Amino acid sequence: MKIDTNGQIAIPPDIREQLGLFPGTDIQLEVVGDTLQIRKPISDRGTQIIATMRGKATGNLSTDEIMQLTRDRS
Template identity: 45%
Template sequence: MQITSKGQVTIPLNVRARLGLLPHTEVEFELVGDHARIRKAKPTPGTGARGNRALDALRGSADTRMSTDEIMALTRNDGQRRRKNK
């Protein structure tokens, strides 16, 4: 495995899976003698969880003209019954 000119390496899939490292997961490095350890960074107070970051990224991106009641009906499968009755 080689380090890119930007100092990047690809973490092997089996390592990412075992550590639960998903895209945008914060990690930290610890130097121990002549090697480095990588681990998931501990959440710091005041920082949003991944779910909050995902919602922030989506906020304001909807382009539908549906009311809240219509959206809720769709999530409850009432929307299918309503379309059939129209």
């Protein structure tokens, strides 16, 4: 494997598939001694979304009241 003129390398398809590295996947690069490590960040998208939303609600509506507001009134 060689680095191209843009400083890029191609990760072989079997390795990408094994690690779940799809187009657009975030990765982390870390130098350890004379080794370059490529890692997928540990991510729990659902937990991140909930953490972002937690505490954002304004008002004291019950779940039933919220459901009623979101239903079509026609």
